[in-house]
Amino acid sequence: MAQTFEEISPADFFYRNRDIAGFTNPTRAIFTAIRELVENSLDAAEQIGVPPDIYVRLTLEGKTTHGTEIYKLRIEDNGSGIPPRYIPAAFGQVLFGSKYKLKQMRGTFGLGGTMAILYGQITTHRPAYVVSSTGGARIFMYRLMIDIQRNRPIILEKRTMLNKTGWRGTIVEFSLEGDYFRAMPKILEYFKQTAVMNPYANLTFVDPRGRLYIFRRVTTRMPPPPKETKPHPYGIDVELLQRLIQITDCKNMLDFLKKHFHRIGDNIARKFLEFAEIDFLKDPKKLTHDEIVHLARAMKSFPDFLPPDASCLSPLGEELLRAGILKELKPEFIAVCQRKPSTYAGHPFIVEVAVAYGGEIPRKNDFILYRFANRIPLLYDEASDVSFKVIHSINWRRYRVTPDMPIAILVHICSTKIPYKTVGKEFIADRPEVKKEILNGIREVARQLQRYLSKREYAERQRRRLNIFAKYLPKIAEFSTKLAGMEQPPDINGLLRSVEKLGLES
Numbered sequence: 001m002a003q004t005f006e007e008i009s010p011a012d013f014f015y016r017n018r019d020i021a022g023f024t025n026p027t028r029a030i031f032t033a034i035r036e037l038v039e040n041s042l043d044a045a046e047q048i049g050v051p052p053d054i055y056v057r058l059t060l061e062g063k064t065t066h067g068t069e070i071y072k073l074r075i076e077d078n079g080s081g082i083p084p085r086y087i088p089a090a091f092g093q094v095l096f097g098s099k100y101k102l103k104q105m106r107g108t109f110g111l112g113g114t115m116a117i118l119y120g121q122i123t124t125h126r127p128a129y130v131v132s133s134t135g136g137a138r139i140f141m142y143r144l145m146i147d148i149q150r151n152r153p154i155i156l157e158k159r160t161m162l163n164k165t166g167w168r169g170t171i172v173e174f175s176l177e178g179d180y181f182r183a184m185p186k187i188l189e190y191f192k193q194t195a196v197m198n199p200y201a202n203l204t205f206v207d208p209r210g211r212l213y214i215f216r217r218v219t220t221r222m223p224p225p226p227k228e229t230k231p232h233p234y235g236i237d238v239e240l241l242q243r244l245i246q247i248t249d250c251k252n253m254l255d256f257l258k259k260h261f262h263r264i265g266d267n268i269a270r271k272f273l274e275f276a277e278i279d280f281l282k283d284p285k286k287l288t289h290d291e292i293v294h295l296a297r298a299m300k301s302f303p304d305f306l307p308p309d310a311s312c313l314s315p316l317g318e319e320l321l322r323a324g325i326l327k328e329l330k331p332e333f334i335a336v337c338q339r340k341p342s343t344y345a346g347h348p349f350i351v352e353v354a355v356a357y358g359g360e361i362p363r364k365n366d367f368i369l370y371r372f373a374n375r376i377p378l379l380y381d382e383a384s385d386v387s388f389k390v391i392h393s394i395n396w397r398r399y400r401v402t403p404d405m406p407i408a409i410l411v412h413i414c415s416t417k418i419p420y421k422t423v424g425k426e427f428i429a430d431r432p433e434v435k436k437e438i439l440n441g442i443r444e445v446a447r448q449l450q451r452y453l454s455k456r457e458y459a460e461r462q463r464r465r466l467n468i469f470a471k472y473l474p475k476i477a478e479f480s481t482k483l484a485g486m487e488q489p490p491d492i493n494g495l496l497r498s499v500e501k502l503g504l505e506s
């Protein structure tokens with residue numbers, strides 16, 4: 001029989017392979033849907049520098065014939081809003097988005113929110129509602145479905161309303177199949193960890209039982225927003241070079257390098273062109289295919305490019321990290337460490353690490369690990385993650401720490417390109433450069449924890465010693481009074497106080 005060939009659209013591809021975007025089963029799907037929409041809302045608020053106010057409600061709508069439930073999910077935010085002409089594609093077209101830029105954002109693929117809506121559509125056959133305003137005179141409402149085969153939105157209804165209150169933000173509402181009760185622990189954990197990483201956000205979640213979970217902000221200070229950056233020469237490939245050559249208006253190689261690449265100034269551009277044996281004045285548009293391949297190879301092997309700077313990144317910072325941990329985990333002790341910017345394959349990244357001890361941190365048989373990437377909590381596939389591997393490669397006895405102590409370790413990686421292993425954003429690949437930074441960060445906070453623990457142990461020993469003094473000294477005084485044949489025992493309070501003082505000073 002003859003083979004038949006056909007082409008499928010990106011929406012069709014993700015429809016057939018929804019596992020790779022995290023929509024594996026009704027439990028996982030409801031978790032992923034909530035997460036993707038919350039991340040979009042957080043991005044939208046941070047983008048305009050406003051502390052996020054996010055409201056999420058999940059209500060039960062009915063049962064399916066195969067034992068799972070149908071829920072309605074509604075998310076409201078006070079973010080940027082979406083210009084009306086982009087609303088249908090933003091939610092009705094896979095691989096369409098505003099975040100394909102070189103700066104740190106939670107969203108990267110143009111997939112997450114749309115996949116949640118696509119999953120809702122294929123499991124309930126109902127449309128999605130999107131209401132949004134950028135704060136102008138009007139509010140726009142769309143009722144949408146996705147034409148999966150063509151990867152295009154279908155607009156069922158569009159309405160425009162007057163924006164009398166000057167509201168700005170986005171509301172998304174749609175139905176989906178799910179299993180909330182199985183997903184509940186992960187969903188609540190997701191909100192809690194999001195609150196740790198975003199201490200400047202208000203998060204409200206109303207679950208299908210009508211329970212209200214509120215995570216209030218403790219600060220309105222937000223980390224400085226990331227700046228958009230240009231590609232770094234070490235991360236370049238032939239395809240990207242060709243695209244840059246196509247769009248450039250530079251007439252010679254010297255200007256081309258200076259204009260389109262990150263951290264190439266006149267001096268380095270000249271040195272590089274000499275190294276690559278390319279004429280300074282050559283018109284980039286006249287490069288042959290072989291010359292472009294040669295240029296890409298030379299860029300990777302030239303040793304003197306400056307490392308990328310980190311202005312395109314937006315780590316949380318030690319102070320906010322501490323505030324978030326204190327607010328949600330309520331430990332007795334916290335040590336935080338932000339590593340210097342580093343790079344892998346031309347992508348800048350920063351690792352932040354914290355360790356929290358005691359207080360309300362529970363004791364388990366292993367350390368509790370909180371993983372974050374661009375401020376997104378990662379809750380699945382822990383054992384495959386680079387941080388997990390690093391933690392288990394450390395000899396903790398050196399720090400006088402054992403895994404059964406009440407210890408939580410937090411690792412945050414931010415980068416313009418997180419080395420995720422899947423588009424579901426679950427775990428991070430072990431890149432040696434990333435691994436090294438995590439290891440050094442953990443060592444640093446582990447040393448601080450060790451110092452704290454030994455101080456605490458010392459103070460404890462002193463306290464016990466003083467207790468013994470306090471217990472026996474009166475008896476000794478009484479006894480020696482009798483031995484000496486005196487009536488009145490000496491006043492020992494002064495002596496006790498001075499021992500106490502000595503103990504505290506040493």
Ligand SMILES: Nc1ncnc2c1ncn2[C@@H]1O[C@H](COP(=O)(O)OP(=O)(O)OP(=O)(O)O)[C@@H](O)[C@H]1O
Nearest residue numbers: 040044090097098107108109110111112113114170
């Ligand atoms: N709440 C929102 N407020 C403003 N814009 C939004 C909101 N939700 C989605 N968008 C817009 O819709 C686009 C598509 O969202 P979607 O979640 O599908 O992809 P993404 O966030 O770009 O990438 P990722 O797949 O990594 O989530 C976004 O890039 C953004 O421009």
Ligand SMILES: [Mg+2]
Nearest residue numbers: 040107112113
């Ligand atoms: Mg998204």
